[in-house]
Amino acid sequence: MSDYLHLLSLPFMQRAIIAALFTGLAAPVVGTYLVQRRLALMGDGIGHVAVTGVALGLLTGVSPVWTAVLVSVLGAILIEVIRERGHANGDVALALLFYGGLAGGVLITGLAGQSGARLQTYLFGSITTMSVGDVLVTMGLAGAVVLLGIGLAPQLFAVAQDQEFAQVAGLNIRVYNVLVAVLAAVSVSVAMRTVGLLLVSALMVVPVATAQQLTRSFRGTLLAAMALGMLAAVGGLLISAAAPDGTTVQPGPTIVLLALACFTVSWPVGVWLRSRQRMRRPFPVVAAAAHQTIDEHPHDHGDDCGHVAVPHGDHVDYVHDGHRHAPHGRHYDEH
């Protein structure tokens, strides 16, 4: 135990914790807007394109984070343009871009004379090798993503919710669409050191999917996703650090699996909540057809009778073996 505490007190570990905290906060902010647009896989696409950016950094000697930001922003804007102009075949166009990004990245890494192991630190993350400079860049970019993602939430929400309404309300929807794409690209580049480019999208999307099992408002989903993302990122890092000697537990996959574990726990709760809500949704009020009474009823319906009570106009129907029983005087009516 004291070994573990000692490990946590080491500077590289503290840098890693700070980086995980900021990444975990920022990634779900963008993820929320992507899920709202039903573009959950866009983060994956940008991640693939960013591989080429990293490789260009390795080739030119520039810091791979910056080349990744640059190339993934360009890729994200290209994806957005294709999405805006394309019809139903937009996903095919996106797929072409994804494969191009990954293949280009591997090819350029080879040209640069770098080993696959070097590229792998970006593909699967290397949070424990971050320098002070890396951490500062992570904090700055993640902070900008959170600030814009929350500050412009009303506008981004409206554009993602109903683009045509937002356009008639006078919003420049193209600016906001590109902004989301750019924020996604920046988040990908930021999270690349934490969980790696191939797992980035998990940190953006899984906390959102977990949060929306339990929430019913956008604001609640956004904030809960941020909290869950932070929990998964920091928790995953701490768990991987606690691995016994002689085993290698990488932080990136641990973080993603922890996020998925949270989803696995929340999903059945969400299923239950939704089915409960569906059962209790009021029956429509329409002019009654011929109405039928039940004379012999072995059971008194009431608040705690165990049968689902569903509002129906000015009274309540009890759902009883596929029938809808409405109390009427001293007997029940079939509704």
Add this chain to the structure above:
Amino acid sequence: MSESPEVHAGPVIALTGGAVAIAGRPILRGIDLAVRSGEFVALMGANGSGKSTLVRALTGLHPLAAGSLRLFGTPYDDFHDWRRVGYVPQRGSAASGIPASVWEVVASGRLTHRPLFRPLGRRDRAAITDALEVVGLADRAGDGVSTLSGGQQQRVLIARALAGEPDLFFLDEPTAGVDLPSQQVLADSLRTLSARGATIVLVAHELGPMAPLIDRAVVMRDGRVSYDGPPLTHDQVHHPDLAHDLAQDLAMVHLDHVDQGHGHHHDDPARHDHAPHVAGPLDGSGEVGR
């Protein structure tokens, strides 16, 4: 509702010689339409007659291929006062990929009044509450929109437009697929709006309970206006001969052609597709923003 910044006696909407092309195919041709302040106009016609396209052109969602459009007396290109316009798009649902509460969806109607990076003010909250009361959903403000029925979701979308306190409303088929009791509530909401002096342009396939509210009917047919005048009965709208006779009687508009074999539209399975969807992966649709 809100004080108009400039006084103008002319029509709220003035479209002359309007034409719309989608992907290069002419859809609307030669549309002249003027709507006066406070009028309640129903745009009617069969599926594919161009009534929704016309509303989308009036809101700027489809660019005009020809003709000129003035809103509140200002040429469209110079018009930036979008807070005076409320739009209820044709949508089956108010839900999206993330849960959103009724309040949040309606609050997005206040965007025309809110500066960037500012939270909702007191006036914003009052307008949202009022909008929810008009459509009768004040008690559901905190519920998720996806838990509401189709008719209630349509009322949320109307409340969203209402929250911006506009003078001019465009509603695109708000009653499509909505049960009769909800249609009645929608009609009551529109009656309240109209009584407050709002100008309303309603696209409707069938008017149902909204029929008594209408001041004027405009019937679209194959991308042209085929009738413009006092309200019509359902049969008159959908039986071209009747509309034709009536139009001639009133000497309002002439029908260019009447295809006789086109009686009741419900029996017509062929949907009039404005532009065939044939595209390679990187081809543009010719339409921006879809």
